[in-house]
Amino acid sequence: MKLDLGQSNHPTPASEADSKQPLRTDGVPAERRPFLERAGDEVAAMFGNVDALGRRQRDEAVGDHSGKGPAGDSAFDARLLADVTDRLTQDPKLDATGIRVTVISGSVTLHGSVITSADKALAEKDAQAAGAGHVTNNLLVG
Secondary structure (H helix, E strand, C coil), X not given: CCCCCCCCCXXXXXXXXXXXXXXXXXXXXXXXXXXHHHHHHHHHHHCCCHHHHHHHHHHHHHCCCCCCCCCCCHHHHHHHHHHHHHHHHHCCCCCCCCEEEEEECCEEEEEEEECCHHHXXXXXXXXXXXXXXXXXXXXXXC
């Protein structure tokens, strides 16, 4: 493998490794390149080699993407909403009748009112325990 650490900003002909790989319909290699080739491109990209950077970006596109849904996955948000609502409802220390819950892209927002500041903190703790990545607590006390 030839390692080019030059500052080339113009396209060069495809290397032998690139031409041997089978391509998907979108032109991305169908399988990962050997470790040493990827490591060499990592170093070359750090020194500004744009060709190596392009190969690195193609390598990232080849990885395992199972479980990665589209942004704003409404099914995940619906499950999280149900989990947070269930946890708030099942907590024996909390009266959750005045709490409204919204979920957008995994971020939970608590609206409404509770009786004490301890209830406000407990509601936020319950939302985090249900798996919320971020909780915005807009509950009013009183």
